[in-house]
Amino acid sequence: MTDDAKPGLSRRGLFGLAGAGVVGAGIGFGVDRVLTPEASTSGAAGVYPFFGENQAGIVTPAQDRLHFASFDVSDISRNELQELLEDWSYAANRMTSGLGAGEFGPADGPYDSPPDDTGEALDLPPAGLTITFGFGPGLFDERFGLGGKRPEALIDLPHFPGDALIDGLVGGDLCIQACSDDPQIAVHAIRNLSRIAFGRAKLRWSQLGFGRTSSTTRAQVTPRNLFGFKDGTANLRAEDTNVGKEIWAQNGDGPAWMTGGSYLVSRKIRMTIETWDRTSLREQERVIGRNKGEGAPLSGGTEFTEPDFAVTGRADAPLIDETAHVRLAHPETNSGATMLRRGYNFVDGNDDLGRLNAGLFFICFQRDPRTQFVPVQLSLARNDAMNEYVRHVGSGIFAVPPGATSDRPIGAGLFG
Amino acid sequence: MTDDAKPGLSRRGLFGLAGAGVVGAGIGFGVDRVLTPEASTSGAAGVYPFFGENQAGIVTPAQDRLHFASFDVSDISRNELQELLEDWSYAANRMTSGLGAGEFGPADGPYDSPPDDTGEALDLPPAGLTITFGFGPGLFDERFGLGGKRPEALIDLPHFPGDALIDGLVGGDLCIQACSDDPQIAVHAIRNLSRIAFGRAKLRWSQLGFGRTSSTTRAQVTPRNLFGFKDGTANLRAEDTNVGKEIWAQNGDGPAWMTGGSYLVSRKIRMTIETWDRTSLREQERVIGRNKGEGAPLSGGTEFTEPDFAVTGRADAPLIDETAHVRLAHPETNSGATMLRRGYNFVDGNDDLGRLNAGLFFICFQRDPRTQFVPVQLSLARNDAMNEYVRHVGSGIFAVPPGATSDRPIGAGLFG
Numbered sequence: 001m002t003d004d005a006k007p008g009l010s011r012r013g014l015f016g017l018a019g020a021g022v023v024g025a026g027i028g029f030g031v032d033r034v035l036t037p038e039a040s041t042s043g044a045a046g047v048y049p050f051f052g053e054n055q056a057g058i059v060t061p062a063q064d065r066l067h068f069a070s071f072d073v074s075d076i077s078r079n080e081l082q083e084l085l086e087d088w089s090y091a092a093n094r095m096t097s098g099l100g101a102g103e104f105g106p107a108d109g110p111y112d113s114p115p116d117d118t119g120e121a122l123d124l125p126p127a128g129l130t131i132t133f134g135f136g137p138g139l140f141d142e143r144f145g146l147g148g149k150r151p152e153a154l155i156d157l158p159h160f161p162g163d164a165l166i167d168g169l170v171g172g173d174l175c176i177q178a179c180s181d182d183p184q185i186a187v188h189a190i191r192n193l194s195r196i197a198f199g200r201a202k203l204r205w206s207q208l209g210f211g212r213t214s215s216t217t218r219a220q221v222t223p224r225n226l227f228g229f230k231d232g233t234a235n236l237r238a239e240d241t242n243v244g245k246e247i248w249a250q251n252g253d254g255p256a257w258m259t260g261g262s263y264l265v266s267r268k269i270r271m272t273i274e275t276w277d278r279t280s281l282r283e284q285e286r287v288i289g290r291n292k293g294e295g296a297p298l299s300g301g302t303e304f305t306e307p308d309f310a311v312t313g314r315a316d317a318p319l320i321d322e323t324a325h326v327r328l329a330h331p332e333t334n335s336g337a338t339m340l341r342r343g344y345n346f347v348d349g350n351d352d353l354g355r356l357n358a359g360l361f362f363i364c365f366q367r368d369p370r371t372q373f374v375p376v377q378l379s380l381a382r383n384d385a386m387n388e389y390v391r392h393v394g395s396g397i398f399a400v401p402p403g404a405t406s407d408r409p410i411g412a413g414l415f416g
Numbered sequence: 417m418t419d420d421a422k423p424g425l426s427r428r429g430l431f432g433l434a435g436a437g438v439v440g441a442g443i444g445f446g447v448d449r450v451l452t453p454e455a456s457t458s459g460a461a462g463v464y465p466f467f468g469e470n471q472a473g474i475v476t477p478a479q480d481r482l483h484f485a486s487f488d489v490s491d492i493s494r495n496e497l498q499e500l501l502e503d504w505s506y507a508a509n510r511m512t513s514g515l516g517a518g519e520f521g522p523a524d525g526p527y528d529s530p531p532d533d534t535g536e537a538l539d540l541p542p543a544g545l546t547i548t549f550g551f552g553p554g555l556f557d558e559r560f561g562l563g564g565k566r567p568e569a570l571i572d573l574p575h576f577p578g579d580a581l582i583d584g585l586v587g588g589d590l591c592i593q594a595c596s597d598d599p600q601i602a603v604h605a606i607r608n609l610s611r612i613a614f615g616r617a618k619l620r621w622s623q624l625g626f627g628r629t630s631s632t633t634r635a636q637v638t639p640r641n642l643f644g645f646k647d648g649t650a651n652l653r654a655e656d657t658n659v660g661k662e663i664w665a666q667n668g669d670g671p672a673w674m675t676g677g678s679y680l681v682s683r684k685i686r687m688t689i690e691t692w693d694r695t696s697l698r699e700q701e702r703v704i705g706r707n708k709g710e711g712a713p714l715s716g717g718t719e720f721t722e723p724d725f726a727v728t729g730r731a732d733a734p735l736i737d738e739t740a741h742v743r744l745a746h747p748e749t750n751s752g753a754t755m756l757r758r759g760y761n762f763v764d765g766n767d768d769l770g771r772l773n774a775g776l777f778f779i780c781f782q783r784d785p786r787t788q789f790v791p792v793q794l795s796l797a798r799n800d801a802m803n804e805y806v807r808h809v810g811s812g813i814f815a816v817p818p819g820a821t822s823d824r825p826i827g828a829g830l831f832g
Contacts, residue, residue, distance in 0.1 A: 065599075065626075067763070069766075072770075111696060111697045111698040111701075112696050112697075112698055113696055113697065114693060114694050114695055114696055114697065115644070115697050115700075115708065117644075118642075118644045118689070118693055119640060119643075119644020119645065119708055120640045120641065120642055120643075120644045120761075121640075122640065122644070122709070123637065123640065168768070183481075183599075183626035183627060184626065184627040184640075184761065187626065187627075187642075187761075187763050187774075190772075191642075191689065191693075191772060191774075194770075194772065195690070195693050198690070198694075202769075202770030203766040203770035203771070203772070204770070205765065205766065206763075206765050206766045206772070207765065208624075208626065208763055208765075210481075210599035210600065210603065210624065210626070211599060211600040211603075221539065224535060224536045224537075224538065224539065224600075225536065226534075226536055226603075226607075227535075227536075228531070228533075228534045228535020228536045228538070229535065273534070273607065274611070274614070277530060277534055277607075277611050278530050278614075279530055280527060280528050280529055280530055281527045281528075281529065281530065281531050282527040282528055284530075284531075285527075292531065292535055293538070345536075345600065345603075347483070347603050347622075347624055348764065348765065349621065349622050349623065349624075349764065350485075350619045350621065350622045352584070353618075354488075354610075354618030354619035354620070355619070356606075356607060356610065356619070356622070358603075358607075
């Protein structure tokens with residue numbers, strides 16, 4: 001592609017210039033590309049290193065806000081794809097460290113070029129920003145010669161009973177999950193990464209999430225989803241001894257380039273909240289299998305008491321209904337299958353009938369969706385009492401490669 | 417209307433029951449309606465009283481997040497409209513105080529009825545929640561016998577040059593502005609007020625805003641809009657000595673029921689940020705009339721230096737361009753006209769071309785839009801250099817009545 005197609009970045013030789021400025025300190029990406037040396041090691045509050053064995057934004061304590069984006073790669077070469085991932089890694093490392101996306105702050109010009117950062121985060125701390133990249137099945141078609149690199153675990157998701165998917169909300173060649181406690185920071189990250197991708201990849205769909213619906217560490221209070229119930233009480237957490245083997249692809253699982261990576265499944269789940277809001281409390285609690293106030297399982301106890309699916313009440317009916325969400329989603333019902341959930345509440349305005357377009361943007365991470373998300377979702381899609389109140393309208397699956405290091409950008413293993 | 421059309425609230429006689437429970441303490445709305453006595457006087461951090469001479473959410477320090485909703489009133493009677501405003505006042509007073517929308521928390525419920533609060537804010541503080549109600553021109557047609565009450569200042573907005581309004585994003589009989597530092601709290605408020613309105617009014621359009629773009633007190637740092645520039649540096653603030661006479665309808669201005677009220681104009685302004693992002697820093701600063709880094713006027717000084725529109729540079733060209741936004745929006749250029757701005761950044765996903773559907777949801781308050789918003793916007797619409805990068809797609813004007821008190825719900829003056 002010509003330089004004109006990537007205005008503002010390649011014109012000034014982004015990595016080349018950055019390398020010139022910090023040549024003694026940086027570690028090269030190939031010959032002339034470096035990541036900024038001041039980045040990722042500060043340990044300052046609200047800064048999570050971009051570099052590491054695994055990508056951040058997975059076991060990182062779930063931040064409050066989300067901007068998620070899926071991209072289609074344009075008609076570019078394999079080398080240009082590799083450069084895009086380098087440019088993204090460079091900018092992601094800067095932004096998660098609290099810097100602008102590019103080397104040149106707007107205050108310093110050059111005045112006759114566009115600024116290398118859009119500016120809306122100039123005065124703000126990163127607020128726990130993490131930027132997590134993933135590769136969709138489409139990246140492994142014939143375009144980039146990557147067919148042989150596709151992990152078997154990166155399946156095409158099956159059709160689930162009741163799916164009401166909308167074409168424009170499904171799939172994508174690349175994804176970026178930006179999470180921060182400040183939504184302006186998450187938006188700034190996606191906006192600048194989209195800008196950097198101009199001419200090379202374009203937004204397919206995107207989603208803002210205003211409130212986390214999962215905790216990923218024991219220290220976090222369980223949040224509530226838009227059904228008004230606590231969500232993710234039984235979620236896998238960073239402290240769990242089995243978390244590593246449940247979410248990280250291990251040596252021998254598949255291609256070596258994915259070792260230390262994970263698999264992300266996203267589902268945009270619209271809730272028909274107006275119907276839900278006219279449903280009795282008894283029915284709401286039957287559907288979930290927990291009480292609404294405290295989040296305790298209907299078999300008794302408090303929020304963190306393990307549900308007892310065998311306990312029965314009147315007429316020998318189980319206290320936790322046979323079709324309750326908590327029963328069907330529980331590892332005990334799914335041969336022990338578990339995953340790390342990291343979803344967000346969303347409201348996208350309202351429809352023509354005056355109903356809020358609201359729901360849950362579900363995200364989960366796992367070692368292998370074939371034995372984790374897929375069987376659980378098949379069971380839920382068939383029997384979950386909650387299906388009356390939800391509709392899956394969007395879907396995505398992405399291989400999340402291991403973390404970048406100062407000399408290996410995201411996805412470097414794909415091109416080795 | 418029948419009780420069945422207002423499930424969950426009128427079935428249990430919301431105000432009647434609340435009155436019964438607190439009969440010694442409450443002050444009646446008419447015979448059997450009261451606002452909860454524990455509300456609105458706590459002074460706790462993050463609680464702004466709902467009751468007062470003026471409505472909250474105007475000079476209140478601008479909170480970080482917004483959920484704004486416009487409603488069409490259904491085919492109901494004048495009495496039912498009055499009841500809706502009473503029900504909304506009751507719930508708004510509770511929610512701004514940190515209580516649920518209704519008297520019955522789900523944990524205590526009658527289990528066979530829907531809960532009177534949807535639950536997603538159960539564990540959260542109000543985080544500065546304000547709920548501000550307004551009446552659109554449509555409320556003053558023949559339906560409710562309110563034609564004679566319409567203030568002359570509640571004009572139908574003129575067509576502005578360049579307007580690209582979308583039908584579904586314009587107007588409305590009623591509006592609610594919910595602001596909070598926690599978006600889940602703002603969403604909870606609009607969701608519950610919509611639920612309470614079921615069968616009586618339905619959502620016409622609604623808007624989430626993730627980041628404030630204005631300061632309304634001197635203590636607040638100037639935030640940035642999605643052009644990356646500081647916004648609202650010259651905004652009217654609560655501390656300004658003239659703020660009262662600029663924003664509150666005064667005795668003799670119009671109908672007595674509006675004294676202490678204000679007029680709200682909203683504009684959904686989509687920014688073509690992809691075009692903006694490819695524009696040179698020089699052009700960006702010329703358009704705004706301030707520098708991007710600090711927000712100082714191009715005539716010199718620092719952020720809060722008054723712009724000097726007469727200063728010229730090379731070839732006697734003014735340092736602040738003749739078409740710069742800061743010049744055209746400045747009171748000096750508009751016969752002293754000013755207003756209190758309270759807008760928010762928004763991102764509503766992306767369009768089919770992969771462009772972020774992003775921009776500024778502009779809100780302003782004033783004593784009389786005929787001498788404040790309208791002439792300023794006419795001048796901007798004709799000449800503002802920024803027009804190349806923005807498109808006004810939504811619009812609304814609402815009379816914001818004075819505040820409620822414990823015995824007068826919002827809009828009581830309309831029905832006197």
